[in-house]
Amino acid sequence: MQKFLFQGLLRGALTEPPPRPEDAMLAELGQALERAAREKLGRSLAIREVDAGSCNGCELEIHALSNAFYDLERFGLRFVASPRHADVLLVTGPVTKNMKEALERTYNATPDPKWVVAVGDCAFDGGVFAGSYACVGAVSQVVPVDLHIRGCPPDPVALLKGLIALVDKAG
């Protein structure tokens, strides 16, 4: 393991440096986000993720935000374990009827000011599950939504872009 750690030290940050166009976009996004978060909120933003019926595809991409390529935390954004510590609820899924109350209670447990970001096509309008007896459909039918990030699932860059838009709006 020491060898591994030592190699890591020598290699420096794994977070991708430019020059690949995608990385350049990432870096740019990151700077914009950090600036906006500092200016508008003066601190970092805590995110609580709530799966309200997703197929788990959206969760996989939300997870990816924390890997070394995207490294969400460098932008002042971090995932927290409790809604009571959160500024933002990141909600996925076509809100199943079996999860509706849990989503409402999570929302009510989140202190003001708070923002809700609905992630994925399911969260936008129920996606392929729209019209099912078992689903409510859009997240906005259950809690007020500040921003939708479309996609099935949205990729990490789309998620980052959406979060920047939110920080802009929140200010």
Added chain:
Amino acid sequence: MLFTPEDPNSTAPAPAASCRPWARETVDDAGWRAAIEEIAGRKADLLSLWSDGAHVFMAIVGRATPKIRLVSLDCPQGRFPSVGVRHPPALRQERTIADLYGLTPEGSPDTRRWLDHGRWGLRHPDGEAAQIETASDAYQFSPAEGAPLHQIPVGPVHAGIIEPGHFRFSCNGEVVVRLEERLGFVHKGVDSLMAGAPLDKAAKLAARVSGDSTVAYSFAFARAVEAAYGVEPPPRAVWLRALMAEIERLANHFGDIGAICNDAAFALMLAQCGLVREKLLRAASACFGHRLMMDRITPGGVAVDLSEEGVTTLRSLLEKIGVMVPRVVALYGDTTSLQDRTVATGVLSAELASQYACGGFIGRASGRRFDARAAIGYAPYDALSFELGESTGGDVDARVWVRFDEVRASVEIIEQILDRLPHGPIQADLSAAPGGAEGAALVEGFRGDIFVWLRLAADGRIERAHLRDPSWFQWPLLEAAIKGNIVADFPLCNKSFNCSYSGHDL
């Protein structure tokens, strides 16, 4: 809509006499009971138990020779002899049949509702639906009584970025005496959405039963449709399907190995494995235009072809993974503080894995050597050579090692595919729907075998479909594996299983 024989307005065709590639036998009560005895007597394993409202179906696979048999029983009285009373692994599927279709498993020892939490406004949504008023049903957890015992309720909203479900721990101090799961929170009514859906919509639904297995589900669904149509997809499509399936398997194993170690507070592994996973997803996106490769396998073939550039991308990625794997394996194997947490934790006995016909790496880490790619065999795997991992340890550590073995096998498979990928078209013609035809398929996803059965209507729509996630037979085993462990080890055990909530809840 429910099709019952006594319904004079029923438009349902009589169930087709045969299903492809495995014939379906219509049996009477005695035949049904004989099939139950086969699985209860360990001559065969239960693959799935489901209903279309008028019949119940059972798919079983022989143990001596892995031959699949489908049997069905008419239920004109809305009842069928319980399978669960003789074979507990069937209990949750039986409760689901009762919830969705309103058929009663006679003699079942567990009559509690399962996916139905009383919140749909309906009972038996896929059968004779009845409106209900309740806001929710109370649920009776199994008791665990005694002076020092206390209960810890967890979920449905968990502390991490994971799917929702409820766990009820009964503990003696820190030691878990009983865990009872309550699932169904992400039930989205897939059976109902499938009934009457046109093929393209149904394929999209199948791809979204469990997002982490989207390729495997699309693969299984496409094979079942093609079986019903009696059509073979072109060879290039078949090979590309396996290529996508193995990339998906690799990405999931890397993601999970990292996450398991992270739950033992070993974040270095998460970082390293997360890198490999991300590279795989980017390659998938470059080659097939979607990071998870959703909707890339379609009935009849595949939706996108792989370019020469794509082949080069994958080859150089494989090279990097080839360098990475031994380093990650050494990192895991040499870190004793990590193994301190994983060895002898969450042991699943070979006995239970065998009884529940537990698929995937969970089964293989507890000595059950079943893999649909090898045991049943389907194209192109019958033309590929690969080694299956196996262990008898049954603990978290064994599941990690078996996953490393699967990573190596997938790398081998992808190399063979890239070397031998045939040229030609990627879509077969599926225009003449044989109405009333049935098809079934069994495909090995990353977490185990995925079973699909479906019946086509005359216009090519899906009349009924049943998709069974491997998690059905893995979730109950998590309850057994956690017994006697401390509460703090639950995340580790849970992650090492990584059962699907969405796939199970459907």
